[in-house]
Amino acid sequence: MADAIRKLVRRLGPRKVSTDQALVALYAREPSGLQGRAWAVVFPESEDDVRVIARTAYETDTPIYPQGSATSLSGNAVPENGIVVSFERMNRILEVNIIDGNVVVEPGVRLDDLNTVLEREGYMFPVDPASSAVATVGGAINNGAGGLRGAKYGTMREWVLGVNIVLADSEGTLLRLGCRTVKCRQGYDLTRLIVGSEGTLGLVTRAILRIAPLPEDTVYALAFFPGLDSLMGAFTALRRSRINPFMLEFMDSKTVEYASRHLDLPYTPKGDMLLVGIEVNREAAQRVLKDLENLLADHGAERIITAHGVEEARRKHLFTVRKNLFAGQAGLTLDRAGPGRRIRVMIEDIVVPPSRVPEAVKRIRELESKYGLTVFLGGHIGDGNLHPAVGIVEGVDDPQVVEEWFKDVMRIAVQLGGTVSAEHGIGLLKKEGLRYDLESRGSLKALSLMAEIKRVFDPKGLLNPGKLV
Amino acid sequence: MSGPNTIDRLRTWISETAGRCIYCGFCESVCPTRPLGPHRGYGPRGRVAMARLVAEGVTPLSNTVVESVYTCLLCAACETKCPVGLPIADIIRAARRLYTLEAGFSAREEKGRVPAIARR
Numbered sequence: 050m051a052d053a054i055r056k057l058v059r060r061l062g063p064r065k066v067s068t069d070q071a072l073v074a075l076y077a078r079e080p081s082g083l084q085g086r087a088w089a090v091v092f093p094e095s096e097d098d099v100r101v102i103a104r105t106a107y108e109t110d111t112p113i114y115p116q117g118s119a120t121s122l123s124g125n126a127v128p129e130n131g132i133v134v135s136f137e138r139m140n141r142i143l144e145v146n147i148i149d150g151n152v153v154v155e156p157g158v159r160l161d162d163l164n165t166v167l168e169r170e171g172y173m174f175p176v177d178p179a180s181s182a183v184a185t186v187g188g189a190i191n192n193g194a195g196g197l198r199g200a201k202y203g204t205m206r207e208w209v210l211g212v213n214i215v216l217a218d219s220e221g222t223l224l225r226l227g228c229r230t231v232k233c234r235q236g237y238d239l240t241r242l243i244v245g246s247e248g249t250l251g252l253v254t255r256a257i258l259r260i261a262p263l264p265e266d267t268v269y270a271l272a273f274f275p276g277l278d279s280l281m282g283a284f285t286a287l288r289r290s291r292i293n294p295f296m297l298e299f300m301d302s303k304t305v306e307y308a309s310r311h312l313d314l315p316y317t318p319k320g321d322m323l324l325v326g327i328e329v330n331r332e333a334a335q336r337v338l339k340d341l342e343n344l345l346a347d348h349g350a351e352r353i354i355t356a357h358g359v360e361e362a363r364r365k366h367l368f369t370v371r372k373n374l375f376a377g378q379a380g381l382t383l384d385r386a387g388p389g390r391r392i393r394v395m396i397e398d399i400v401v402p403p404s405r406v407p408e409a410v411k412r413i414r415e416l417e418s419k420y421g422l423t424v425f426l427g428g429h430i431g432d433g434n435l436h437p438a439v440g441i442v443e444g445v446d447d448p449q450v451v452e453e454w455f456k457d458v459m460r461i462a463v464q465l466g467g468t469v470s471a472e473h474g475i476g477l478l479k480k481e482g483l484r485y486d487l488e489s490r491g492s493l494k495a496l497s498l499m500a501e502i503k504r505v506f507d508p509k510g511l512l513n514p515g516k517l518v
Numbered sequence: 519m520s521g522p523n524t525i526d527r528l529r530t531w532i533s534e535t536a537g538r539c540i541y542c543g544f545c546e547s548v549c550p551t552r553p554l555g556p557h558r559g560y561g562p563r564g565r566v567a568m569a570r571l572v573a574e575g576v577t578p579l580s581n582t583v584v585e586s587v588y589t590c591l592l593c594a595a596c597e598t599k600c601p602v603g604l605p606i607a608d609i610i611r612a613a614r615r616l617y618t619l620e621a622g623f624s625a626r627e628e629k630g631r632v633p634a635i636a637r638r
Contacts (some may be wrong), residue, residue, distance in 0.1 A: 067557070071568045071577040071586075075558045078567070080542045092557065120543050137557070161547065182547030182599075376601035379540055383602055389534045 050088050053109035057091055060101045065092045076133040079119045081478065082393030085127035087114065094138045096213065096254045100221030102134055103252060107217050112514050115248040117156065117188025120180035122396050123470065124477030125192055125247045125516060134252065136187050142166055149229055150260055151210055156187025156253050172260045175202035187253045193245030195472030200431025201295035204472055206244045208259045214243060214251030217511045229257055247474050248513040250506040264328035268338040269362040272350035273320035279349035280321045281407045284430060286344055296326030297431030298371050301410055304425045308377030309370050316354050318370050371427065378425040382440025391443045395451055396436050397458045401467030403433040412461045413437050420454045434471040456481065463489050475517045528616040529573045536570035536609050538602055545596035545606065551589050559586035562596035562606050569613040579621055587613045
């Protein structure tokens with residue numbers, strides 16, 4: 050340990066390496082509630098710095114844990130004895146190329162900061178996890194992040210054209226993978242392999258990302274249904290209508306009730322909730338909005354609030370209940386905890402085919418009574434991604450019960466033809482789930498192949514060890 | 519208000535209040551000092567975590583902690599983003615009060631630290 054840190058300080062300078070206990074502790078946590086340990090934090094400022102770190106780690110057999118802003122939720126960014134490599138100082142947008150439809154960025158660029166720059170050009174980077182205000186490009190690539198626009202725009206794997214990575218070998222080898230073009234055949238698709246690899250194969254030092262034009266206009270509707278059947282009827286009709294919403298968010302009635310407890314809203318939040326967002330041509334906006342309203346009403350929606358454009362949607366609080374999903378769960382748990390007790394919020398991230406969402410919801414609700422837990426249930430129904438969440442009060446709730454619940458939710462996803470993680474990644478919390486998923490498909494060998502791939506890229510097993518495989 | 523009871527009360531209050539942070543980091547997006555500082559300690563999430571570590575005696579009061587806590591502008595922009603409604607500015611005020619009582623940091627020193635980050 051001391052040898053590695055001494056070498057890093059000598060090679061990078063003391064400004065880029067810290068062993069201060071209080072500072073290191075800030076890089077050993079993530080919102081999942083998991084807490085790890087690290088010896089030092091290193092702050093590279095260039096690809097050359099990253100190469101020095103990788104080479105030094107290889108020489109000294111030191112584990113390295115790459116980090117963006119540590120907003121991951123599956124234990125992906127938690128260190129366990131080694132050095133954290135924080136990419137926060139590599140945060141430059143190197144190129145915006147509208148003609149080619151891409152940007153070249155360093156890994157520490159925050160997603161919302163990228164969008165602030167792109168908006169001036171009438172463009173956007175469409176992957177928008179809930180943490181986009183602080184989540185970085187590097188973290189989003191490594192976790193294969195998604196978001197609210199996932200129903201139309203998918204996840205990071207659709208938007209990464211190329212990456213530069215540094216290998217943990219004796220040279221700190223730099224590889225420039227992928228292209229600046231959408232069409233790109235370079236043998237095996239190593240760029241796609243890096244997306245979602247959670248920092249276990251290489252250190253991402255640069256990315257070429259596709260961008261999309263901002264929609265000319267948008268319309269929104271928030272609808273409350275008397276039951277899941279009518280909501281799913283509306284959902285199915287929306288899919289058949291070829292409208293292709295970019296946002297299709299869902300919360301079940303109980304969760305709507307919990308999440309809106311302390312909210313002052315201009316409508317009554319009651320029932321199973323569907324939030325729809327559609328990109329339209331300006332001339333078509335009113336027609337599409339009317340069609341959408343009629344479709345929702347025809348399928349039994351009891352209250353429908355519509356908005357033309359995102360500003361009106363915000364003014365009418367169309368997003369407020371959905372955005373309060375996490376805060377609502379945290380608030381409810383804090384109320385239960387009282388003063389002095391700490392809490393954690395465990396957020397699941399399963400995905401099922403959208404047509405199986407009603408069954409998934411029903412079975413998750415059944416688990417709630419089985420385990421005696423209060424479960425918040427919402428998610429991105431447009432792509433079948435559900436985020437049931439449970440709050441834990443330390444010293445009151447039995448973490449083992451929550452762990453069992455967590456596993457049961459993953460089993461439901463796999464049994465319904467889905468998988469254990471849609472956009473948060475495997476990290477530490479989903480490793481058992483990944484094994485279960487592959488085993489249930491008769492494809493456990495895939496796990497061995499992943500372990501082999503890891504060995505080829507990272508023979509000493511130094512990159513984010515213990516995660517994913 | 520001073521003396522050992524005050525110190526204990528401050529320690530307990532900081533520990534309990536900062537202990538409610540769920541470490542989501544949403545507060546960092548609006549913090550005016552975070553982009554100017556060299557690490558996470560220059561944002562609310564880091565400051566709250568450091569204040570708690572010191573209050574609980576897990577880590578000593580180091581220069582890093584002092585820089586972190588004393589570069590906060592107390593603008594409370596972070597509080598508008600906190601999903602659990604932490605009184606972040608009050609945590610910082612309490613931490614400063616604690617360090618003043620325990621280690622004798624003065625208001626003049628505190629003022630002297632704020633412009634320092636603008637030079638980074």
